[in-house]
Amino acid sequence: GNTTAGTGDTTAGTGDTTAGTGDTTAGTGDTTAGTGDTTAGTGDTTAGTGDTTAGTGETTAGTGDTTAGTGDTTAGTGDTTPGTGDTTAGTGDTTAGTGDTTAGTGDTTAGTGDTTAGTGDTTAGTGDTTAGTEDTTAGTGDTTADTDDTTASETQQTTVSTQQTTTVSSATSTTQPNSSQSSTKNNNGNMINKSITVVMVWFSFLAYFFFSF
Secondary structure, three states, rough: OEEOOOOOOOOOOOOOOOOOOOOOOOOOOOEEOOOOOOOOOOOOEEEEOOOEOOOOOOOEEEOOOEEOOOOEEEOOOOOOOOOOOOEEEEOOOOOOOOOOOEEOOOOEEOOOOOOOOOOOOOOOOOOEEEEEOOOOEEOOOOOOOOOOEEOOOOOOOOOOOOOOOOOOOOOOOOOOHHHHHHHHHHHHHHHHHHHHHHHHHHHHHHHHHHHHO
């Protein structure tokens, strides 16, 4: 019946206003559970920090508890399993609580009926308003489909493909003759003409010389 439980007591007194610091078991009906208690008291307003199991019906679940209390308003941070019916699921929980308003970040499975699915969940919750990002399977009936989901969630999804039109203009290539090549060809023609003239003159001279004698 003490108002305050003694420091270091093995068991906190029944009906104490404040549970003792470091007690093994928190007292029944205490207003505040002891810090570091192994088990939080039944009906405590606030669960002890670092307790192994959060108390039943507590307003706030203890930070770092292994199991969050049933009916807690806020699930403990880092709990293995968030409490059933919690308003907010714990951050980093393995499984999100059933009926939570917001699923925990990084949960393996999003809670059923959650308003928002957890980010990075393996499976999106059924009936979530917004599906989780990068979920392996999209939730049934989600308003927004998951990003990078293997399976799309929406029924009667409309996909509009915009056909791209590519116009290829045919190029016209014009090759101009090289002026030096043209000059070379003209020079070659002149040389051939001169050679023919010289040969004809030479044969004419030989014919004249031969017939003269």
